[in-house]
Amino acid sequence: MQKILIVDDEPQITRVLRRSLSAHRYEVRTAADGESALETVRDFAPDLIITDLSMPEMNGIELCREIRKTSEIPIIVLSVKGEEKTKVEALDAGADDYITKPFGIEELLARVRAALRRAPQKSEQQTENLSEGDFEVNFAARQVFVRGSEIHLTPKEFDLLVYLFQNRGKVLTHRKLLAAVWGADYTEQPEYLRVFIGNLRKKIETNHAEPKYILTEPWVGYRFTP
Amino acid sequence: MQKILIVDDEPQITRVLRRSLSAHRYEVRTAADGESALETVRDFAPDLIITDLSMPEMNGIELCREIRKTSEIPIIVLSVKGEEKTKVEALDAGADDYITKPFGIEELLARVRAALRRAPQKSEQQTENLSEGDFEVNFAARQVFVRGSEIHLTPKEFDLLVYLFQNRGKVLTHRKLLAAVWGADYTEQPEYLRVFIGNLRKKIETNHAEPKYILTEPWVGYRFTP
DNA sequence: AAAATCTTTACAAATTATTTATAAACTCTT
DNA sequence: AAGAGTTTATAAATAATTTGTAAAGATTTT
Numbered sequence: 001m002q003k004i005l006i007v008d009d010e011p012q013i014t015r016v017l018r019r020s021l022s023a024h025r026y027e028v029r030t031a032a033d034g035e036s037a038l039e040t041v042r043d044f045a046p047d048l049i050i051t052d053l054s055m056p057e058m059n060g061i062e063l064c065r066e067i068r069k070t071s072e073i074p075i076i077v078l079s080v081k082g083e084e085k086t087k088v089e090a091l092d093a094g095a096d097d098y099i100t101k102p103f104g105i106e107e108l109l110a111r112v113r114a115a116l117r118r119a120p121q122k123s124e125q126q127t128e129n130l131s132e133g134d135f136e137v138n139f140a141a142r143q144v145f146v147r148g149s150e151i152h153l154t155p156k157e158f159d160l161l162v163y164l165f166q167n168r169g170k171v172l173t174h175r176k177l178l179a180a181v182w183g184a185d186y187t188e189q190p191e192y193l194r195v196f197i198g199n200l201r202k203k204i205e206t207n208h209a210e211p212k213y214i215l216t217e218p219w220v221g222y223r224f225t226p
Numbered sequence: 227m228q229k230i231l232i233v234d235d236e237p238q239i240t241r242v243l244r245r246s247l248s249a250h251r252y253e254v255r256t257a258a259d260g261e262s263a264l265e266t267v268r269d270f271a272p273d274l275i276i277t278d279l280s281m282p283e284m285n286g287i288e289l290c291r292e293i294r295k296t297s298e299i300p301i302i303v304l305s306v307k308g309e310e311k312t313k314v315e316a317l318d319a320g321a322d323d324y325i326t327k328p329f330g331i332e333e334l335l336a337r338v339r340a341a342l343r344r345a346p347q348k349s350e351q352q353t354e355n356l357s358e359g360d361f362e363v364n365f366a367a368r369q370v371f372v373r374g375s376e377i378h379l380t381p382k383e384f385d386l387l388v389y390l391f392q393n394r395g396k397v398l399t400h401r402k403l404l405a406a407v408w409g410a411d412y413t414e415q416p417e418y419l420r421v422f423i424g425n426l427r428k429k430i431e432t433n434h435a436e437p438k439y440i441l442t443e444p445w446v447g448y449r450f451t452p
Numbered sequence: 453a454a455a456a457t458c459t460t461t462a463c464a465a466a467t468t469a470t471t472t473a474t475a476a477a478c479t480c481t482t
Numbered sequence: 483a484a485g486a487g488t489t490t491a492t493a494a495a496t497a498a499t500t501t502g503t504a505a506a507g508a509t510t511t512t
Binding site for chain 2: 499500501502503504
């Protein structure tokens with residue numbers, strides 16, 4: 001079943017869209033703003049995103065840009081604005097399609113089908129590179145550089161670091177980290193996490209006694225700052 | 227330079243489109259009906275097709291269906307008809323986008339960029355020779371030179387090396403390598419791969435114990451660095 | 453028929469993941 | 483501020499899995 005994320009701050013719109021899409025056998029999730037949309041992209045891993053253009057905080061165009069930094073999920077932008085300049089901006093920001101309200105639901109569904117049809121099969125793994133602070137991650141080559149020199153990480157270590165990196169700055173609970181790296185069945189195994197955090201620190205930290213990058217947040221989880 | 231085919235029976239439309247697209251560094255060709263469009267697709271091998279909906283003989287929707295039988299070139303349909311039913315029909319026939327006349331040329335250009343951006347780059351089969359680092363591959367003769375001297379490879383070994391070479395620097399998973407060399411039905415046979423990687427190393431590596439070119443990424447796959 | 457290539461098998465070596473044990477660090481209560 | 487109870491860090495042992503290699507059979511090509 002293909003997964004669709006709807007991003008809109010008006011509940012009456014999301015409700016209508018959710019109903020139509022669910023009726024056509026899509027698994028739907030919604031987000032009301034850009035931040036939570038980005039989070040849902042990571043957790044829910046949708047096959048397609050339908051987003052409104054005007055939203056508080058992060059608008060649809062900024063959302064496109066953010067998503068395109070890490071993924072090629074098809075994005076359809078909805079808007080009441082029919083101005084050409086806005087359309088061009090959205091499409092160039094990475095949107096795949098731009099539909100002006102009001103629109104027929106059948107047309108939306110057809111455009112969803114078209115977008116999903118030509119979408120490359122979801123590449124589980126990220127293809128774009130991450131780079132910030134002392135860290136650099138090349139996904140294609142599966143290489144990690146810290147302060148300029150390469151370090152070799154095992155698959156689990158790599159997955160863990162990537163997840164920390166993608167959520168840099170935030171505190172991630174033990175449960176979340178375990179679910180992300182080991183799967184949902186391992187959320188009660190905090191000892192795994194401890195061992196692997198230790199291994200990662202051994203490889204990336206300079207001063208072993210005072211971790212600079214992976215900070216522990218006692219009783220809660222860990223936080224990564226590149 | 228990317229190639230665009232415009233299909234429309236009204237010369238004044240094609241003329242306007244041709245001028246705008248040419249000005250943006252696209253190589254443009256035109257066709258006035260479906261039949262000649264299909265012919266041009268074969269000869270010209272465009273990267274994108276812009277077609278009018280209503281044409282004598284074969285209309286835009288039929289044209290989409292015909293093209294989709296053999297190719298996945300992005301198609302943008304233009305039409306004065308804004309009826310939802312027609313849009314749905316065109317999109318389901320294989321069109322990637324549907325623009326209702328009148329439209330701004332900037333919007334069309336943005337949609338062209340969007341369509342080309344997400345299109346899988348045309349996979350023209352490799353005929354030119356590859357040369358980098360200590361390696362040199364002559365496709366026509368199926369010859370491989372390492373550090374200046376020729377080495378003899380069996381067909382499967384050659385395919386494997388070429389695929390590694392074409393993706394040099396990247397880590398290729400076992401599944402990907404198996405699919406590329408043995409076919410999609412062999413992705414669960416990692417023992418094949420092991421044997422052939424071993425054979426290849428025997429032929430190209432200098433220090434057998436410490437591979438320099440074909441590096442193994444445990445639990446993931448292999449990476450080639452010429 | 454001979455040669456070359458591909459497939460299959462078996463086992464040792466290497467790598468990673470998991471488990472266990474213990475010491476150290478932290479928070480909260482008293 | 484001290485101590486109980488818990489959580490966290492670390493090392494080391496064990497288990498599981500993957501990888502490298504040789505060699506024997508099967509198939510195809512010459």
